[in-house]
Amino acid sequence: MGAAHNYEKVRTMANAMEIYKLLPKTNCKECGKSTCMAFAVSLLSRELTVDDCPPLKEDKLKANYGKLSDLITPAQGASESGMIVHEDKCFGCGNCVVACPVNVADDPHGAGIGRAPTSDKVILRVKDGIVRTSNVQECRRFGKDKILCNGCIVTCPTEAIEFV
Amino acid sequence: MKRQSMVILLNENYHVCTGCALLCDDIEVITDGKKITEVKTACRKGVSRMKGCNEPMSPTVDGQQVDIDVAISAAANILKNSKSPLIFGLGNSTDGAQKKAIELAKQVGAVLDDTSSFCQGPTLEAIFNDRIKSCTLDDVRNKADVIVYWGADPSNSHPRHLSKFSYFPRGQERQRGWEEDRTMITIDIRKSHTAKISGDKFYQIPLQMDAEFIDALIDALSGKVPKVSFEFDPKRILELANILKKAKFGTIFVGLGLVYSLADMEPVVRLMDKLNEVSNFHLIPMVGHYNMRGFNQNLFNETGYLNRVKFEKGNSTDVQHGAEFSIVESLNNKTVDAALIIGTDPLSSLPRSVAEHLLDIPVITIDPCETFTSRKAKVTIPSALSGVECGGSAVRMDGEEVKFEPIIDVKDQTIRPSDEEILARIMEAL
Amino acid sequence: MGFGQFLAAPEHKVTIVTYRDIFQSAVMEEGRFSEEYLKLSAVIKMDAADIKKLDVKVGDTVLVKNKDNNGKVIVRVESSGYDSHSGIAYMPNSPWSNALVDADTGGSGVPRYKNIEAMVSSAKGESITGIDDF
Numbered sequence: 265m266g267a268a269h270n271y272e273k274v275r276t277m278a279n280a281m282e283i284y285k286l287l288p289k290t291n292c293k294e295c296g297k298s299t300c301m302a303f304a305v306s307l308l309s310r311e312l313t314v315d316d317c318p319p320l321k322e323d324k325l326k327a328n329y330g331k332l333s334d335l336i337t338p339a340q341g342a343s344e345s346g347m348i349v350h351e352d353k354c355f356g357c358g359n360c361v362v363a364c365p366v367n368v369a370d371d372p373h374g375a376g377i378g379r380a381p382t383s384d385k386v387i388l389r390v391k392d393g394i395v396r397t398s399n400v401q402e403c404r405r406f407g408k409d410k411i412l413c414n415g416c417i418v419t420c421p422t423e424a425i426e427f428v
Numbered sequence: 429m430k431r432q433s434m435v436i437l438l439n440e441n442y443h444v445c446t447g448c449a450l451l452c453d454d455i456e457v458i459t460d461g462k463k464i465t466e467v468k469t470a471c472r473k474g475v476s477r478m479k480g481c482n483e484p485m486s487p488t489v490d491g492q493q494v495d496i497d498v499a500i501s502a503a504a505n506i507l508k509n510s511k512s513p514l515i516f517g518l519g520n521s522t523d524g525a526q527k528k529a530i531e532l533a534k535q536v537g538a539v540l541d542d543t544s545s546f547c548q549g550p551t552l553e554a555i556f557n558d559r560i561k562s563c564t565l566d567d568v569r570n571k572a573d574v575i576v577y578w579g580a581d582p583s584n585s586h587p588r589h590l591s592k593f594s595y596f597p598r599g600q601e602r603q604r605g606w607e608e609d610r611t612m613i614t615i616d617i618r619k620s621h622t623a624k625i626s627g628d629k630f631y632q633i634p635l636q637m638d639a640e641f642i643d644a645l646i647d648a649l650s651g652k653v654p655k656v657s658f659e660f661d662p663k664r665i666l667e668l669a670n671i672l673k674k675a676k677f678g679t680i681f682v683g684l685g686l687v688y689s690l691a692d693m694e695p696v697v698r699l700m701d702k703l704n705e706v707s708n709f710h711l712i713p714m715v716g717h718y719n720m721r722g723f724n725q726n727l728f729n730e731t732g733y734l735n736r737v738k739f740e741k742g743n744s745t746d747v748q749h750g751a752e753f754s755i756v757e758s759l760n761n762k763t764v765d766a767a768l769i770i771g772t773d774p775l776s777s778l779p780r781s782v783a784e785h786l787l788d789i790p791v792i793t794i795d796p797c798e799t800f801t802s803r804k805a806k807v808t809i810p811s812a813l814s815g816v817e818c819g820g821s822a823v824r825m826d827g828e829e830v831k832f833e834p835i836i837d838v839k840d841q842t843i844r845p846s847d848e849e850i851l852a853r854i855m856e857a858l
Numbered sequence: 859m860g861f862g863q864f865l866a867a868p869e870h871k872v873t874i875v876t877y878r879d880i881f882q883s884a885v886m887e888e889g890r891f892s893e894e895y896l897k898l899s900a901v902i903k904m905d906a907a908d909i910k911k912l913d914v915k916v917g918d919t920v921l922v923k924n925k926d927n928n929g930k931v932i933v934r935v936e937s938s939g940y941d942s943h944s945g946i947a948y949m950p951n952s953p954w955s956n957a958l959v960d961a962d963t964g965g966s967g968v969p970r971y972k973n974i975e976a977m978v979s980s981a982k983g984e985s986i987t988g989i990d991d992f
Binding site for chain 2: 354355356357358359361362363365368372376377378379380381389390391392393394418419421422
């Protein structure tokens with residue numbers, strides 16, 4: 265594919281709870297946040313980095329430091345937008361696929377008109393009856409100029425999509 | 429981020445999903461030659477259907493596994509010895525199979541009925557007889573600015589209805605997206621998954637009050653003050669009437685919630701007449717089984733009736749029609765003495781007290797999978813899963829014909845015969 | 859049955875409306891005889907206050923019988939999650955709901971699938987009506 269992205273880097277998303285579990289859970293406040301959970305959320309939104317937590321660099325948490333660094337990839341990681349799909353709630357109606365403004369812009373003659381996506385750049389597509397994400401770095405909630413787009417949330421009948 | 433090199437993967441290999449009467453025609457699959465292993469773009473129900481069931485049916489007679497030819501001749505025997513057989517189902521069969529079943533019904537003098545008999549029959553009858561204006565789902569996608577779901581919850585019954593046709597897609601005259609270009613209204617007794625998406629355009633009415641609400645709406649559309657006997661802000665009815673009045677291209681999707689709440693279609697006909705006096709409205713029934721409308725169309729073309737008929741044995745022009753030839757009344761009144769059930773499961777879908785008569789008469793089932801009915805049947809004949817193991821054509825909920833090819837390569841395999849082939853072989857054996 | 863027992867198991871009159879559930883429909887395509895299909899079908903969804911009146915908790919089993927007493931099933935009770943709808947209950951279309959639908963259609967041929975009069979009472983500890991019980 266001639267696209268500029270390295271699709272290999274797109275990975276499963278982390279959520280705040282998953283991150284929290286790897287933190288010291290001491291609420292030491294050294295990062296400037298009042299709790300480790302708050303720090304987890306800041307990591308997810310890329311406001312802070314793993315290195316902002318000094319206890320993580322101590323020997324006993326070194327393994328967790330490594331895992332977190334993998335989880336919180338600096339760029340292009342799908343976790344960047346904080347999007348979570350609750351697969352047990354999703355039944356593949358495709359409302360989000362068709363309503364997503366990025367999908368519409370990238371695939372006006374496929375997803376944009378309600379048909380199967382024809383572009384490999386779409387963020388959302390349905391496979392085996394459940395919506396799957398890719399290219400999440402293209403999500404409007406991502407990056408420097410992010411906006412609080414909620415196209416996929418308000419169109420979901422079962423609240424299967426969530427942003428943390 | 430530049431998006432210069434858009435890769436369009438034009439796909440020549442789209443398949444049709446026969447999971448419901450939307451007949452989605454943009455499905456990609458991966459197969460291992462025998463079974464479908466991955467399905468793209470179909471909803472959860474469509475995926476389950478295309479991948480096939482875990483309980484395939486075997487050819488049996490009296491519970492004993494037999495060669496399929498033995499089962500077919502046993503079926504022919506039952507029909508031959510029956511004075512008044514019932515043929516029921518066919519909503520999950522191709523047009524070809526349906527036409528064969530009509531021929532068979534004539535040959536043996538059968539009562540012929542399908543699930544529309546206790547489903548969307550009245551709505552389709554009104555459309556076939558031009559009493560209600562309808563349109564295609566493509567018209568809806570391209571033009572509709574006001575969409576009403578009445579007593580329907582497509583999120584659960586036809587999951588892609590909103591995304592593929594009605595609310596979310598861009599269309600020729602609806603280029604700006606759902607938020608600006610379309611209004612979606614839900615009228616129902618409960619806040620269904622679909623109603624949630626309607627937001628503040630959800631109108632919740634009490635059980636069985638649809639006819640009254642329709643008349644109040646007609647009053648509002650006529651400039652009168654709407655009145656209902658239940659608690660409901662008349663301002664909201666006026667607001668709804670106003671949205672409908674301003675529609676450039678409106679469509680009402682009728683679900684079973686509305687159909688079951690009315691004694692007949694007259695209130696709906698009245699509403700549609702009024703709407704088309706002040707606005708431009710169409711109606712499409714939310715047909716369930718993928719080719720139920722096909723059956724109704726095929727029988728209507730042949731007899732002028734869409735369901736509930738009885739043919740006189742050997743006399744192809746003598747056909748009676750009426751509620752007494754519905755499956756429910758035929759079983760209630762015990763007027764049938766054998767049953768051929770094709771692609772449906774009355775022991776599951778009919779009231780238990782009605783279906784019980786099926787336990788007293790010889791039953792033949794033709795189906796790809798085991799069903800409650802097949803487990804009590806005298807003869808079972810396994811058939812190809814249509815849309816996957818056999819091709820054909822079907823009629824979408826809006827009346828459009830959709831053709832499809834088998835997905836699994838049926839050569840070199842001991843594949844189950846299609847419903848059409850089985851029916852033809854039964855007719856030969858007769 | 860003594861008066862005490864009567865008090866212990868209050869009956870509640872409901873009108874049952876059947877509906878379609880996509881997860882149940884999907885599981886049905888996979889097979890009608892699975893545990894999963896039973897789990898998603900043998901369910902009655904009630905108003906939270908009505909559940910309280912029955913002296914049962916969400917997840918408990920309840921006995922549902924129709925007005926002519928010719929159909930009864932034991933199913934799991936769940937809260938509908940809708941705004942108050944006392945007296946109305948919901949069941950997905952299935953052999954369990956169909957055990958309760960009246961055969962009498964007044965000659966119309968259309969059973970009252972979405973308007974079933976029934977009584978619900980606690981059946982705590984009893985097992986759900988199985989597929990083979992029909």
